[in-house]
Amino acid sequence: MKKKLFSLLTALVLCLFCALPAFAEMPLVMDTYELFKPEATAELEQKAQDASAGHGVNVYLLTVADIGGQNVREFAKDWYRDYDLGYGEGKSGILFLIALDSRDYVTITYGGGVTAFTDYRIAQIEDKIVPMLSDGTYYKASDTYIEMCADTLDFYADKGAPLDSGNDPAKGWIKWVFVFVIPLAVASIVCGIFYAQMKTANEQTHANAYMPAEGLALSVVEDTYTHTTETERYDPVKDDNSSSSSGSSTDSDGFGGSSGGKF
Template identity: 55%
Template sequence: MKKRVWIFALAAVLCVWLAVPALAATSLVRDEYGVYDGETLAQLEHCAQTSAQQYGCDIYWLTVADIGGSSRRDFAEDYYLENGLGQGLRKSGILFLIALESRDYVTITYGGGITAFTDYRVEQMEDAIVPMLSDGDYIGAAQTYLELCDKTLAFYAQKGEPWDRENDPTQLGKRLLFKIAIVVLLPLLIAGTVCFLFYRQMKTAVQKTEADDYVSENGLVLTQQQDYFTHTTETREYDPPRSSSEGSSTDERGFGGSSGGKF
C-alpha cells in the first residue's frame, strides 16, 4: 500500500516537473530579471492571457538585465524568433522589452500585431509607459501596457480598422471642438471685427454745412469699377486619394514597432 502511495506521489511530482517548462514556454509576462513577486506576476500573466485568447494576438512583457552588444530591436526580434513567440500561423504578437541595467526599452510587433498596432498607436503607448519606467514604477508600467494593448485590440475587433491618427477615439472630442470653433466662432469673430471698425469710422464723421463740401476738388471721382472677362483658363492637377490611416512600417525582417530608447 505504501509503495503504491509513493509511486503515485512520484508520478504527481514528475507531472508537475514536466509541466513547468511547458508553462514557461507559453508565458506572456517574462520576468527574466526578477522584478515582480509571484502574486504580481500571476496577475499580470492572467491579464495578458485573457486579452491574447480573446483577440488572437499574444501580448508579451519581457524584462532582462541588458541587451549585450545588440541593438534594442535586434535583441527583441532575436528573442521573439528564437523562442517561437506569437500566436497562430502568422505568429501574431506584440512584445515590449525593458533591460533594467542598461535601461533600454523597445516595442516590436509581428504578424497580425503589425496591423493592429500602428506606428502612431505604439508611440502613444510608449509615451504613457516610459515615464513610469523612469520613476521605477515597473508594476504600473506593465499594467498600463497590458490595458493599452487590450484597448487597442478591442478597438480593432469592433471597428474593423486599427487605432490610428485619423480615428483616434481620444482625439475625437478635441477635433469636434476645433471644427465648431472654425465653423461658428471664427465667422463671428471676423464679423464682429468688421462691425467694430465700421463703428469707429462712423464716430469720426462730421456733418457738412455747405453743398460744395460734398463735391470733390478734382471733380468726378469713380468710386466703383468693374472688369468683365470674356473667358478664363483653368488648370487642374490630379490629386490621388490618400489613405486616412498612417498604418505600420516594417523592417527588413518583417517586424513592426518602434526604435525604442532609454528610460
C-alpha cells in the same frame, strides 16, 4: 493485477506527455528580473491574457537585467525566436522589453501583431509609458501598456482596420478644438476688449441723434459690368484609407515595432 497496474502506468505517462505542451508554453508576462511581487505578476499575466483572448495576437511583457551590449531590438527579436513566442502558426504577437539595469526599452511585433499595431500606435504607446518608466512607476507603465494593447486589438476587431493616424478617434476632438473652440475663444476675447473700451458710448432714444450736424450727404455711385472670369481646377477624390494612414513598417526579418531607446 500486474496487467491492470501496467495499463494504469501507461495511461499516466500518456497524460503527462499530453500535458507537456501546456507546461512548456511561455507566460505572457516574463518577469525574469523579478521586478514585481508574485501577486502583481499574476495580475499583469491575467490582464495580458484578457487582452490577447479572441484576437489571435499575444501581448507580451518582458523584463531583464540588461541586454549584454547587444542592440536592444536584436535582443528582443532573439528572445522572441528562441522562446518560440507568438500565437498560432503565424507567431503573431507584440512584445515590450524593459531592461532595468541598462535602462533600455523596445517594442517589437510579429505576424498579425505587425498589422494590428501600426507605427503610429506603437509611438503612442511608448510616448505614454516611457515617462512612467523614467519615474520608476514600473507597474503602472506595464499595466498601461497592456491596457493600450487591449484597446488597440479591440479597435481592430470592431472597425476591421488597425488604429492609425487617419482613423484615431482622439484626433477628432483635437480637430474640433482648432475649428471651433479656439476661434470662439479668440473672438470672445477681442469682443471683450472692444466692449471694455466703449466707456463714452451712450444709448440714444431718437434717430436724429445719430445724424451729423451738417446733415446727410449722398453721392452717386455707379457699377459698370465688364466681364466674368471662370477658372476650372481638377480636384481628385482623396482616398482616406491610403493618404491618411502610416501603416506598419518591418525589417528584413519580418519584425515590426520601434527602434527602442533609453528611459
